[in-house]
Structures are given as C-alpha cells and as structure tokens.
Amino acid sequence: MTISQGISSQMLYTILQNGMSTNYNNYANLLAQIASNSKLTSIADDPVATVNVLKTQKGLDNIDVYLENIAIAQDEITELDDMLDSLNDDIVGTFKPLAVQASNGVYDTDALSAMLQELEGGLETIVQIGNTKFNGDYIFAGTNVKTTPFTINKDADGNITSVTYSGTPADGEYQRYVQTGDGTYEVINAPGDSVLGYYDSATGESEGIIGTMVETINALKTLVDQPTEAEVTAANEALYGLLDRFDESVSQITSVQTKYASAYNNMEMAKTSLDATEVNLTSALSNLKDIDITEISTDLYSAMYAYQASMSLLSQVYQTGTLLNYL
Amino acid sequence: MANLLSALNMNANSLKVNENAISVVSNNVANMNTIGYHKQTVNLATKTNEIPIGNSVYRQIDSLAGVQIASVTRSTNKYLDNAYRDAIAQLANLNQQQNNIGDIADLFDELDGTGIDAGLKSFFEALNDLNNNPTDSTARVAFLESAKNLTSLMNSTAEQLQEQLYSQLGDGVDAQALADSPFAADIANINDLFAQLAAVNESLSRTQTGNLTANNLLDTRDTILDKIAEYMDFDIEEYPNGTVRLSLDGVDLVKGTEVLGKFTVQTASEYCAEQGINYPDDWDGALAVVNIESTDGRTFGNINDTLTTGKLGGYLASATEDSGTVNAEYILGKLDQLAVTVADIFNAIQTDGNAYCIDPTTWTLSNANQGVNIFVASDGGAITASSIKINDDLLADGGQWLLATAYFQDPASFDANAVGNNSNVVNMLNTREAAQAGLGGLTFEDFYSALVGEVGTALSNINGEIEAQQGIVDNLDLQRTSEYSVNLNDELTDLVKYQTAYSAAARVFTTCNSLLDVLVTLGG
Known part of the structure; x- marks a missing residue:
C-alpha cells in the first residue's frame, strides 16, 4: 500500500481497522476449517478440488456397492457349490454303489425293492436340489427364476415318464448379471439342464445325473417285477452300462463347479483390487478435503497472535492519542 | 502618530x-x-x-x-476522485454478481452430500439393487422412490433457481413484481440521487458566484457523485461554478439546476409488446428494461446495453440470457438439459420393443411396459428440470411391476418365463458411464459435477476479482482519506500557530497602545 500524502487521523484508524478485520477474518476462517474438519467449506473455496471430491466420493460409493454385489453373488455361488458338493457325495457314495450292487444280479427281490426305493428317494433329492431357492429365486433355473425348474412326471402305474426342465438354457440371452466393477459384470445363474440333466421317455432324451438315475430306476423296476430271463439279462446289462454314466454325471457337475469357482475367484480378485482402490481413493479424498491438523494449528496460533497484536496496537494508538494530550 | x-x-x-x-x-x-x-x-x-x-x-x-x-x-484531487468512482462502480458490479452467484452456489453446495449429485448416486445404487433382484417388489419400489427423489431434487433446485432469477428484476411479465423488486428500488434511489444532485447544483449556482469556492456544498456534491458511481459509471463534467453535468452516452441526466432525464423501468414483456417483439421466444435481453425519460418529452428506450458497470450492470447481468456470465438462467438451461437427457435415455430403454416387464400374478414377462415412460412432464408439455416427474402409472399400486427389467437382444430367444432376465437393468446401469450426446459427450454425473465446478469457479473468480478490486478501492480510498481528511495533529499545530499569532498581535496592540499613551501625555 503506497501512501502518497501524509497520514490523516481518519486514515490511521481506517488502516488499523482494516488490518484488524483482515486478521479476524483469517482467524475465523481457520476456526471454521477446524470445526468442520474440511478445507472446503464452500464450492468456491476450490472448485477443482470440489469436482474431484465429488468424483472420488462417487468412486468410493461405487466400490461399496460393488463389494456388496460381490458378497451377495459369492453367497449364491457358495450355496450352489455346497449343494453340488453334497450331490456329488451322494452320487459317489450312495447312488453309484447301489447301481453296482443292483447290477451284480445276486440280490433277491426284497433287497432290490429296497434299493429301488432308495434310488427313487435319491431322485427326489436331486430334483429338490434342482429346485433350490436363494433369496426367493430358483438358482438352477437360468433366468426363469420364478418357474419351478424340475418336475417329475409319472404315468398311472407310477412309472417315471419324464423329468422336465423348465428353466432357460445356458445361452447368453438368459444370463443374470451382477455388476462387480465399472461396466464389468459376472454371470451368476446356473442353467439346471447342463448341471443335472433331464429325462423324457417319449423322445428317449436322457441327460446328466437325472437321466442316469431315471434309467437306473427303470431298470431296477424291471428286475423287481420278476421278469423273464431275457428281460433280466437286458436289465442287468443296462444297469452295468449305466455305471459309467454316474461318473460322467459327476464330472459334468464338477465342471460346472469349476466354472463357478473361477467366477468366485474372479470376484475375489475384483474384491482385492476394489479394496486397494478404496484405500487409494480414501487417501485421495482425505488429501483433497481433510485439514492438516498440525499445519492448521500452527496457522491458527499465528492468526490469533496477529489478531491480538492488531487489537493491542489499536488500543495503544488510542492511548498514545494526539498532540491534544500534551497541550 | x-x-x-x-x-x-x-x-x-x-x-x-x-x-x-x-x-x-x-x-x-x-x-x-x-x-x-x-x-x-x-x-x-x-x-x-x-x-x-x-x-x-x-x-x-x-x-x-x-x-x-x-x-x-x-x-481535492479530480484524478483521484475519477479513479475512485471508476473503481467503486466496478466493485459494486462485482458485489452484485457475487450476491447472485453466491445464492446459486448455496444451491449447489454438494459437499454436504444432499444435492442432485447425491440424488443421481442413490438413483444408480437403487438401480443396482434392482439389477440384483429384478423380481423383488421392494427393489422395484425402492428404485422408483429414488427416481422420484431425483426428480424432486431437480424440481426444487429449478424452483429455487427460478426464484433467485426472479428475485432481483421480477419475472419479466408481472409489473407489480418488478415494482416490488430491489432493482426498481435502486432505480428509484438513482432518480432520487439525480434530484439531490440538481438541488446541490442549484445551491452551488447561487453561492459560488465568484472566484471562491463553496467548500461544504462541494463536499455534499462529491458525496452524492460517489453514491451515484456505485450504481453506474456516468459521464461527469464540472463547470466553474461547481455545478456538474451528469450524462450517459450523450444523454443529459442532470444539468444545471434541473433533472433532465429520469430512469424508468418496465417489464421485458411490456417492452416487447411495445416493440412488436415476440416475448419470450425472440427476446434474449434481461427480464426488465431501463429507459430514460427526458423532460423534453423524448424517451430513450432500452438502455440496458449501456448499463454495463456498477450495481445496475450487476443486476442486468444476473437476469440476462446468454450474458456470458454464470447466472440462474444459464444454470437452469443446463439443469433442463440434464433432466431431458435422463428422461430420454431411460424412457427409451424402458419402452424398447425388446424390453419386457413382469406380470407378478403369473410370473411371466409382459409387454405392458410399452408406451409407459418412467419420466414425464408434470404439465404434459416438454420435460424440464422443474416439470420432470415419475409417471403416475408406475407409482400406482402394483405400478412397480411395469418397470422393464428383461431384454432380449434376439427377439427369437424370448421366453415368457425368463423373469430373472435383468439385461434391461444392465442396459440402464450402463448409461451411468456412457457418454451422452445430449450432454456434450459427458456422463450424467460428470455433466452435473462440471456444472458444480462451473458455479464454484464463477464464484471463486468473482471472489478473487472482488478481493483485487477491493484492494484497489481501499487503496484509492486511503489515498483520498490521506489527502482529504483531517489530521488532528496538523490541526492542533495550526491551532497553536494561530493562537500564538493572535497573542503576539494582541501584545503588539498593547505596546502600540502604551506608546500612544506616552505620545498623548508628551510634554503634559
């Protein structure tokens, strides 16, 4: 500030007052920053930082959403995996041994009936697994989440004519997507036909563990009904031929499990990278808006001293007064 | 003797x-x-x-x-006075603009996480929940609620911007609103100052008739001129008798003892009606028009373009379309752009021929969503930030099921049971990061945060300019104070000086007196 002429009395007071009010403003501004713990008290403080804060905040909120999505999807996959694990155990530990025993041709009708009952129960269990719901939706139905995927149809004699699958096939149009990142999605639905298979006596279609089980049951039924020698031989051969299909079914199920395990792992990796990004963004956000308490405390003290000094200066000037005091 | x-x-x-x-x-x-x-x-x-x-x-x-x-x-220092008046005209202009932008910035204070930005965020979060649970009634209702929240945020922001826009100059149509506006009040103040100036001119022409100046009257005159300068930087010409002529672009406002021109205001629509301009479509000026009515009967219509500085310039800039400044009108236009784009994009996805909603009674897909837009205008007209709202059909009982969540790229693969198909929600989610042609290639959120940035920058620039200008004004003011105002020490010194001179003269008088005494009694 250049002062061209002498200093008038009013000017002296103006200068002192201006100085005091500047110091007071600085002091109050620092107090406001400390109180709000934010460098940005208005969007005009630093517009660029404000826009960055908004973007960073959006990134952080998105990460929360994605992590939540991943948690839900992983739950569903875990549920699906557990189901298939127990199914595999049943196939390997119960169904296949029963089929082996039945194909031996050494058991009597009573024993075979008991095996038949157990296998029929097993088929029910498999269908129940196929009709598992997660969060109110069928998980083995593709996108037909509200349609019961598997139904056992029997004729008047109690013979199984078909086990139908009403879900959608494993085609791209029928996938359920979960967002796990900006524009990235994981497929989480399992088309039940490719996992468990189906059976239709009319068309002769027989796939997967369901087809194997129905054919096994039908063959056992023939044996229990005490047929002719030729029929027994045919049934035993059929049973024997089915044994391999149990193993094929297991590997079919396992391959689906592998596919979901890899989706699960993808999500784990996504989670790790999201966690890392979250740390980075949080620190970026903190840099953008959080105050540096050490720096600001120092500033606060110097502002306070400046304010006190200007007040004491003003009072000194009033005390010193003018020539008037000495006349 | x-x-x-x-x-x-x-x-x-x-x-x-x-x-x-x-x-x-x-x-x-x-x-x-x-x-x-x-x-x-x-x-x-x-x-x-x-x-x-x-x-x-x-x-x-x-x-x-x-x-x-x-x-x-x-x-007195004429140069300093002129410089000071120029500077305060500029400062008053900036202050007025800061007022306007400051009010707008308060509306866009997104740092507390309650504005449109937060609304967009929760809108997409609700959409994500819908993506996870397309068959869940709650997720659908929650999405519609968040969409509704977004529209109400747009509505209320637009409404407040509108109020802000109309708060200074009225709404451009209502003459009473203009009469009650701060702008009209300040126009009245200016006319009053013109009258005061004419009165001082008159006193000056009566008193300052010779070579000596009528100092106190000149003080009064200069104070009035300082006040007038805050409103507008007028042309000032001083005559030897101390009176001034105040004019604007050659039009005399005050000359001698008379007010020759008075400011009048009228609403933009009234002015357009007089001029045969189609209001508001063909009018891109301010919401009010300033005229000068001359005492000789002439009227100088629409001097708005001349009023670029001072408080008056600030008022006009705040309520003029395409004024080049960030004002409520400009921001409203941007918000409308956002509202229209959001509505267009989501309505198109919702009513796509291959998109389907759900019939919850049969758990099958249905095309009942055809022709059911998500966003509509409350007045049935074009969608704007103030009229955008959620279609009542969707908010009605069971309306949430009309939201189209399923989508088949290939119509041949349509399966009525595929209610878990969430591809249409994925289409909606994908708009979040997509460049929108309607928003100049920005995403919804980037467009909005750019707008916030623009408001913040405008305010921060104005704050910076004000700080600089305030510095100039303070400096000039100090120089003026330094030259013009009283230094007590100087005055007291003068007092002592004149007192001493007075005493000395008195002593000389006494001495002369006693000498005369001596003279009178000489020889007596």
Missing part, C-alpha cells in the same frame, strides 16, 4: 485573520469524522496599500498593510 495608528489597525486586522483561521481549524476538527468532508486550509497572504512609493522608505513602510486571508481551499 499616523504610523502608530496604522500599526493598531494592522493589529486589529491580524487579530481578525487569526480568529478566522481558528474558526476554519475548528470546522476541520468538528468534521474530522464526517464522511465526505474535505479538510480546508487557510491561505494567508500579505496585504498591501497600493500607494506610490517612489524613493521614500516611509511610503514603502506605509504600503505594508499586514495580513489577509486570500482563500480557504479545500483539498
């Missing part, structure tokens, strides 16, 4: 001069805190008896007639 008598006379005069000088000092001291007061200085000069001196030293002494007050001058 004659010389003693003339010395007595000279002393009497000297006493009178010092007495008067003390009275000027007293006036200075009295006005040391008066705003607009210019300190006055007594200029003393020698007084001379004009007699022929020739070679006589006595006649030379006879010609000495003591002291006189030549003039009382007022500290």
